[in-house]
Amino acid sequence: MMIQLHPYDITVQYVRGNDLPVADTLSRLHPPHFDEECSLEIEFHVHSVMKSITVSDKKMGLILKENKRDPVMIELTSVIQKGWPNHRYQCSANMQPYWNVRDELSSVDGIILKRNRVVIPRALRRDILQQLHVAHLGMEKSKQRARSSVYWPNMSSAIEDLIRNCEACGKFSRNDQKEPLISTPNPQYPREYLGIDFCKINGRDYIVTSDYYSRFIETDRVESATFSEVIKKLKAYFVRYGIPEKFRSDSGPHFTFYELQSFFQKWDIQYLTSSPNFPESNGHAKKAVDIASRIMLKAIESNTDPYLSLLEYRNTPIDGEVSPAQLLMSRSLRSILPCTRQQLESNTVPKTKFLKARISRQERQKQNYDKAFNDLIELKDNQPIWVKLSKKATRWRKGVVTSCVSPRSYFIQAENGRFYRRNRAHLKPRSSVEGNSAQQSSGFKGDEDLPSEFQPPVTQSSSPKKAAPKTQDNHSTGKIFQDSPYRTPRTPTAPPAANSESRNKNW
Numbered sequence: 233m234m235i236q237l238h239p240y241d242i243t244v245q246y247v248r249g250n251d252l253p254v255a256d257t258l259s260r261l262h263p264p265h266f267d268e269e270c271s272l273e274i275e276f277h278v279h280s281v282m283k284s285i286t287v288s289d290k291k292m293g294l295i296l297k298e299n300k301r302d303p304v305m306i307e308l309t310s311v312i313q314k315g316w317p318n319h320r321y322q323c324s325a326n327m328q329p330y331w332n333v334r335d336e337l338s339s340v341d342g343i344i345l346k347r348n349r350v351v352i353p354r355a356l357r358r359d360i361l362q363q364l365h366v367a368h369l370g371m372e373k374s375k376q377r378a379r380s381s382v383y384w385p386n387m388s389s390a391i392e393d394l395i396r397n398c399e400a401c402g403k404f405s406r407n408d409q410k411e412p413l414i415s416t417p418n419p420q421y422p423r424e425y426l427g428i429d430f431c432k433i434n435g436r437d438y439i440v441t442s443d444y445y446s447r448f449i450e451t452d453r454v455e456s457a458t459f460s461e462v463i464k465k466l467k468a469y470f471v472r473y474g475i476p477e478k479f480r481s482d483s484g485p486h487f488t489f490y491e492l493q494s495f496f497q498k499w500d501i502q503y504l505t506s507s508p509n510f511p512e513s514n515g516h517a518k519k520a521v522d523i524a525s526r527i528m529l530k531a532i533e534s535n536t537d538p539y540l541s542l543l544e545y546r547n548t549p550i551d552g553e554v555s556p557a558q559l560l561m562s563r564s565l566r567s568i569l570p571c572t573r574q575q576l577e578s579n580t581v582p583k584t585k586f587l588k589a590r591i592s593r594q595e596r597q598k599q600n601y602d603k604a605f606n607d608l609i610e611l612k613d614n615q616p617i618w619v620k621l622s623k624k625a626t627r628w629r630k631g632v633v634t635s636c637v638s639p640r641s642y643f644i645q646a647e648n649g650r651f652y653r654r655n656r657a658h659l660k661p662r663s664s665v666e667g668n669s670a671q672q673s674s675g676f677k678g679d680e681d682l683p684s685e686f687q688p689p690v691t692q693s694s695s696p697k698k699a700a701p702k703t704q705d706n707h708s709t710g711k712i713f714q715d716s717p718y719r720t721p722r723t724p725t726a727p728p729a730a731n732s733e734s735r736n737k738n739w
């Protein structure tokens with residue numbers, strides 16, 4: 233039915249039953265014979281959808297091969313071709329999960345589609361999940377990315393499990409503590425307003441620019457942070473995407489060169505800086521640095537290609553349903569995930585609708601902020617957790633809650649076997665799949681992150697009471713960038729594996 237209706241642009245309008253003399257008659261008037269023309273039309277449509285799917289032959293061959301030997305896929309293909317039963321209870325157990333989406337499923341040449349998403353057989357789901365999570369983006373972003381190209385029942389829970397169990401995400405995730413919301417300008421077109429910042433990742437200098445409109449991030453390694461190097465990189469960006477109207481940075485030493493200022497003047501760019509000692513007003517660029525450095529650190533940690541991670545970030549919807557690539561280039565970028573040809577073709581995002589949605593979302597976020605600020609869930613005894621042991625710690629450590637001392641204050645045992653008391657703000661739940669890894673972990677490198685004041689468990693009465701939301705956590709990511717003159721984001725304490733080092737050396 234959906235496929236038959238696909239070519240029409242339908243407007244639904246309510247009309248009272250009394251005013252519909254013929255509708256009831258028509259709804260009971262089934263065509264007496266099988267409509268061959270209609271069947272051909274459906275087949276034509278399905279073939280055109282298949283033709284538009286740009287999955288590499290190799291990948292398509294793999295999906296096809298698995299579909300042929302997966303009993304569920306074989307049954308699903310057969311049910312799609314022969315027709316679904318009238319009631320859900322008439323379906324086999326294997327078909328039940330597909331019942332709610334049955335109208336959207338089609339099958340041709342051995343491949344099953346849910347609209348234009350490829351239904352992935354069980355044996356390949358693990359691989360697809362790994363590819364989806366190559367950028368180590370958060371739950372919502374990963375789900376949105378998946379929903380744009382692939383499908384299987386309970387895919388969202390699989391993504392949640394994957395991220396909860398991901399070592400790289402656990403170690404380099406953001407602090408639970410919230411930072412004050414920074415309102416950023418909402419430009420009217422791509423590359424109108426650009427932010428820039430520097431960062432050091434794995435001992436190397438990077439320049440990170442981000443477009444306020446599309447959130448498209450560019451990351452470039454620089455040999456030295458001299459003005460000539462900066463100008464060279466900026467010229468390359470501006471030639472590629474056009475000259476921005478406004479350009480914002482903090483008041484760091486890299487941006488005070490006379491040559492840089494005169495370059496902006498010559499290229500007709502309004503140059504804005506945040507006040508000294510108030511880098512928060514360059515929050516957009518700081519966030520871009522945070523995202524870029526996290527993408528790279530997680531890629532190094534999980535031994536994946538950071539270029540693919542950045543590509544996935546650019547393809548992932550960040551504002552509702554639109555990705556940075558769609559906003560900047562009006563199309564999705566071809567990646568290693570299956571996608572339809574339609575997504576690769578130019579298709580401009582309607583600006584008014586998109587900006588309205590963005591502004592209302594920003595307002596909603598602001599309203600919910602105070603509520604979320606107080607929303608850290610309570611931890612239970614023996615609950616596996618991630619813990620940030622010291623102010624200088626760059627990564628989260630594994631641990632287990634031993635007991636709750638007072639509201640928002642817990643005794644925990646860290647992976648080094650030692651006991652600590654920590655505020656809820658420095659603890660976050662960890663999946664229990666790996667079991668109690670406090671004793672098992674072999675990756676712990678010692679107490680290099682721990683200052684001397686850390687104490688073994690103390691009695692409840694001697695513990696000062698702390699309220700999580702009020703705790704100032706100056707070692708949260710943003711603050712690291714803000715406090716450091718060179719904005720050094722998290723740098724792994726352990727060197728990456730040799731092959732990841734060589735693969736990432738150009739970053």
Ligand SMILES: [Zn+2]
Pocket residue numbers: 365368369395398399400401402530
């Ligand atoms: Zn991850």
